[in-house]
Amino acid sequence: xPLLNEKALFSDGTSEYRQPAEPKPYDxxxxxFRTGKDNVDFVxxxxxxxxxxxxxxxxxxxxxxxxxxxQVTEKRLNYYFEIITGTLVCYYNRLGISRKADISxxxxxxxxxxxxxxxxxxxxxxxxxDRFFNGDKSNDVKSGEYSYIGEQVERVDDWTKPPAFMGVRxxxxxxxxxxxxxxxxxEELGVDVLYLNPIFVSPSNHKYDIQDYDYVDPHYGEIVxxxxxxxxxxxxxxxxxxxxxxxxxxxxxxxxxNEVLKELVEELHKRNMYLVLDGVFNxxxxxxxWMNREKLYQTEDGYEKGAFIAAxxxxxxxxxxxxxxxxxxxxxxxxxxxxxxxKLNYENSEKLKEEILxxxxxxVSPPFSVNGWRxxxxxxLGYSLEYNHAFWKEFRTQVREVNPEAIILAEHxxxxxxxxxxxxxxxxxxxxxxxxxxxxxxxxxxxxSDNENLELKGNADAFWRAMNYNMARMNTPSMQVAMNExxxxxxxxxxxxxxxxxxxxxxxxYAAASEDINKGLFRAAVVMQxxxxxxxxxxxxxxxxxxxxxxPDNRRTYPWGREDHELIExxxxxxxxxxxxxxxxxGSILKLNGEPGFIAYGRLYKKEKIIIxxxxxxxxxxxxxxxxQLGVKDDETLVRLIETDEEGHSLEAENFHTEExxxxxxxxPVSAVIIKNLMTYQ
Numbered sequence: 165x166p167l168l169n170e171k172a173l174f175s176d177g178t179s180e181y182r183q184p185a186e187p188k189p190y191d192x193x194x195x196x197f198r199t200g201k202d203n204v205d206f207v208x209x210x211x212x213x214x215x216x217x218x219x220x221x222x223x224x225x226x227x228x229x230x231x232x233x234x235q236v237t238e239k240r241l242n243y244y245f246e247i248i249t250g251t252l253v254c255y256y257n258r259l260g261i262s263r264k265a266d267i268s269x270x271x272x273x274x275x276x277x278x279x280x281x282x283x284x285x286x287x288x289x290x291x292x293x294d295r296f297f298n299g300d301k302s303n304d305v306k307s308g309e310y311s312y313i314g315e316q317v318e319r320v321d322d323w324t325k326p327p328a329f330m331g332v333r334x335x336x337x338x339x340x341x342x343x344x345x346x347x348x349x350x351e352e353l354g355v356d357v358l359y360l361n362p363i364f365v366s367p368s369n370h371k372y373d374i375q376d377y378d379y380v381d382p383h384y385g386e387i388v389x390x391x392x393x394x395x396x397x398x399x400x401x402x403x404x405x406x407x408x409x410x411x412x413x414x415x416x417x418x419x420x421x422n423e424v425l426k427e428l429v430e431e432l433h434k435r436n437m438y439l440v441l442d443g444v445f446n447x448x449x450x451x452x453x454w455m456n457r458e459k460l461y462q463t464e465d466g467y468e469k470g471a472f473i474a475a476x477x478x479x480x481x482x483x484x485x486x487x488x489x490x491x492x493x494x495x496x497x498x499x500x501x502x503x504x505x506x507k508l509n510y511e512n513s514e515k516l517k518e519e520i521l522x523x524x525x526x527x528v529s530p531p532f533s534v535n536g537w538r539x540x541x542x543x544x545l546g547y548s549l550e551y552n553h554a555f556w557k558e559f560r561t562q563v564r565e566v567n568p569e570a571i572i573l574a575e576h577x578x579x580x581x582x583x584x585x586x587x588x589x590x591x592x593x594x595x596x597x598x599x600x601x602x603x604x605x606x607x608x609x610x611x612x613s614d615n616e617n618l619e620l621k622g623n624a625d626a627f628w629r630a631m632n633y634n635m636a637r638m639n640t641p642s643m644q645v646a647m648n649e650x651x652x653x654x655x656x657x658x659x660x661x662x663x664x665x666x667x668x669x670x671x672x673x674y675a676a677a678s679e680d681i682n683k684g685l686f687r688a689a690v691v692m693q694x695x696x697x698x699x700x701x702x703x704x705x706x707x708x709x710x711x712x713x714x715x716p717d718n719r720r721t722y723p724w725g726r727e728d729h730e731l732i733e734x735x736x737x738x739x740x741x742x743x744x745x746x747x748x749x750x751g752s753i754l755k756l757n758g759e760p761g762f763i764a765y766g767r768l769y770k771k772e773k774i775i776i777x778x779x780x781x782x783x784x785x786x787x788x789x790x791x792x793q794l795g796v797k798d799d800e801t802l803v804r805l806i807e808t809d810e811e812g813h814s815l816e817a818e819n820f821h822t823e824e825x826x827x828x829x830x831x832x833p834v835s836a837v838i839i840k841n842l843m844t845y846q
Contacts, residue, residue, distance in 0.1 A: 168249050169200035171793055172227060173256050175245060177271060177640030178752050180769060186641055189238040189275040197230045197245050197256070204249040209234065210265065211243035218245075225797045226825070236275045240585065244270040258636040274639060277586030280536075280569045282438060283645040285749025286356040287739050288701035291343060292653050293360055293384055294369045295721045296704055298323075299341030303387045308394040310405035312367045313504060316395055324726075326674045327716040332368050336721055339384045340424045344431055353707065353732070354739030357438040357699070359538055361653055363425070365412050366449060370653070370719075372442075372540065373449025373505055375412065377523045382411050385421020389414055402451075402458040413464045426531055438535040440571060441527060445520050446541045447499035447507045454479035455506055472496075481513040499541075510546045510555060517555065521562050528567040536571030537563070538593070538647075543576055543583065556588040573647060581637040594646035594698055597634035601627050602650070602692055603661060605763070606685045606780055612714045613656040616666055622780045624758030632755075635697070644750055646698040650689050650706060653719060657703070657712045659686045669717040678711040684810030684834035687734060688778050691808055691836040694738040695767060695776045697753050707735040734813045741805055741838060747772035756789050762831070766794040773841040775802070779831035792825025794841075801842040802827065809835040 174197075179185040181196040197207055197218060207218040209232040218230035234241075244257040244267065255262045257269040298304070307318045317333045328334055340363070350358070362371035365381045392406030402408070411417055432439050450457040456470020471479040483506050484497035499505035510517050527534045546552045563570050574583065576592040583589045595611075603611050608621030620626050635643060650658035662682040665672060693700045704710075705720070709728030712718040742748045751769030758764075761781030767774045773794040779785050796802065804818040809832045820827055820839060829837065 168247070168252055168254070169203050170254075170261050171790065172198065172200035172203060173247065173261060174198040174752070174754065175256060175271070176752050178750060178769075180752060182273070182640075186278040187236055187273060187275055190235060191275070192233050192235050193273065194231055194233050195243065198227050199230065199247065201226055201228050203228070204247050206246075206248040208246040208248075209243060210246055210255075210267070210270075211241060215246070224795060226792055226795060236273055238275055241273040241275070242267050242270040243272070259632055269636070272639060274586030277639070277641060279590045279641040279645045280571050282535075282569065283357065283571050283590075283699060284641075285644060285742070286438070286699050287354055287742065288357045288359050288440070288647060288699050289350060289353075289355040289704065290359045290649070290652060290701055291361065291704045292338075292370075292719050293340070293343070293363060294336050294338040295719050296338045297342030297346050297722060297724065298337035299339055299343070299345045300386070301337060303339060303383050303385065304337040305335035305383050306394060306407065308397070309411075310367060310402050310408035311395060311400040314400060316398075316400070317367075323721050323724075326669075326712075327719055329670045329716070331716050332370065335369055335383070338721070340380070340428050344428055347431055347435065347437075351435050351437065353736055354743065355437065355702070357440060357535070358432065359440040359647075359701065360442060362442040362444055362540075365418070367451045368449070372444050373447070373451065374444055375449050375451040376418070376453055377448075377520075378526070379418035380421040380425045382417040382421045385417075385424040387411055387417050388420045389416050402460060403462075405458075405460065409460050409464070413461060413467070415466070422532070429533055433533070440536045440538050440573070441534050442540060443524065443537040444540045445508065445524075446545050447505045450504045450506060452506070454482050478515075482509055482516045483507070484509045484512075508545075511548070511551055517558075521559060524559060524563055525566045528563055528570045533567070535567075535569070536573070539572065539574040539589070542574035542589065553582075553588065556583070560588055571645060573645070579634075579637050584638055584642045586639075589642075591638070591642040591646045593652070594648050597631060597638065597643070597646065598648040598693075598696060598698060599650065599655075601630040601634075602689055602696075603658070604630075606689055606778075607658075607661045607664065609656075609661040609664060609666070611655040611661070613661055613666060613668070614714070616664065622761035624760065624763050627763060628755055628758050643697050644699075647701045648693055648696055648698040649701045649703060650693055651703040651718065652701075653703070654715060655718065656714045657706065657710060657718055658689055659683070659706065659709065660711045660713060662686055667713070669713040672713065674717070677713050677717060681711065682810065682834065683709075683731070684808065685780070686731075687808035687813060688780070688834065688836040690735060690738055691776065691806070691838065692778060694742040695748055695765075695774070695838060697750075700739075700742065702735065707732050730812050734808065737806060737813070737815060745769070745772050745774060745840070747774050754793055756791075756793060757787060759787075761785065762787055764789045766791075768794050771841075775827065775839045776836070777829055777831060777839070778836045779834065782833045784833055785831045787829045787831055789827045789829065790825065791822050791827040796822055796825065796827070796841055798822060798825055802839050803842045805838045805840060807832075807835065807837045809833070 175181045183194045207230045209216040216232045218232040221231045222229045365376035392410045457472040461467040469477045471477045486495040497507045573591045574589045580592045604620035605627040608618045660677045662685040663680040705722045747767040747769035751767045754766045756764040764777040802820045
């Protein structure tokens, strides 16, 4: 018996190795395991308290394939594999090969848990609405329309002006009509799903301080009726903000704005595209009609007294007022201590919980039919972990009852596994199993650009350790819909990270964000984004070369007329490649190589065998890649689909041949390639 070929051992949770991949309770599930050809004596499936012999059912040039069936119940099933060859016994689990049997690291099945098929490997596009495109100037915020955090708001007339250091009161005029007008561009780019930062009535440009959850902000929608005056210069009392009050409390404006959202959804669905909204349910804003600290709703018909206005307000227990709050009402719990962000007090208000669940159902139901929620700071919703889990279980049940195909994805940092047990969230914004390891490997810069760790730059071992551990925290259906971002509204733009500058715009200045950038590293990152398991998510403008340090500099306007057309074309081609191959959307991933400055991995689905190689270093590198691990046979021809480097990208095809299952590549400095098998065969 030859030595155990450990690199031949493989299984995962994809449909090639688990059928069905998302079983229902009491389904029979066929599990598959791969070994080297004629290399092992026995394979056992260890599932729960069962040890089931696996039967060899097929083989090919390099591998034998074993199968076993097991019936699941309604409960989670943990499993792993035991491999015996001669006197050697080893195990295979989510982290790979182990000498110890450890069910805690086993694969797992969550019967009845299913993520939406439309989201698996879908290309998302995140839009910070105010900065994307101004499609209707008549709804623009006017300078002096109201006061926000002590100063009057300002309309910015120069679309190209970078956001001010404390530019939360600046409005550039982007709106939903602007998105509708740019749908042709987004469709041609290859986008499947739009994720919008908050769009509901709110006084800020980021809108994470929601004023009215039931309506789209008329500044994003449509203003059909308005009256009143602007504040006088220096005036900060919002009781005098009569123009703002008429714009955002008038039912005609609010209903018209909701109609614009319906129009956007209808236009998206006509194109087989989808929409995900931002759900900010941990806190609201002090402007909120339930709180009404700014007294905007005090004289308006149809609105109850706000909790800040009256002790007998029907919304009194929606918030955590302290005993000393009355009679001046000034002490309540704010998110991270911010009094403009009153924290919602779920544990003490069943009515609040029911109201938020109603809102959650409303927007994913007809006539709006939005396709899901991204949940802001979801793990911090209540005051206890126990309450949070109970709430999200009910949230999932109610949302899925009205829209079984709605996605529920959460903002979360750290291990998400306790939230991904099949009855709460579908998935997360994938910081730990994508954004951070990619950022450290390619740039050595932290995602805020606040610090550096050059020991992680080009460190393939650290990259693979981080990826293996964090990917293992998620079940495969969750991984396949995870938001794989390079940038977003909370972190610096990835292109800026490539310049190695540490700090923020307040002391580095605006120009520094685009100085000394390395587009070769950015191109390599996009190659990884479009070939890594999950849903690649483009932050608006990244594809056009937009730069910026962290918030608020990462919220610059989309550079219409100043785009980097090569980068847009790169994204378009990589999205096309991503969509052309099931292997890149829902296939298996295998580590093929890792050495200083270089990584290679494969994606595999049936006959599709794709190799991705990335050279982070500034040196030309010879790389020998074990293509046989994907099943690429001896002397097989492979073809290059795309190559990127510091100069640009090329679609020029080049053929390669394996020798004894090994592929030799000469990689340019700071480059990436995607290569696939040319032949199709049984």
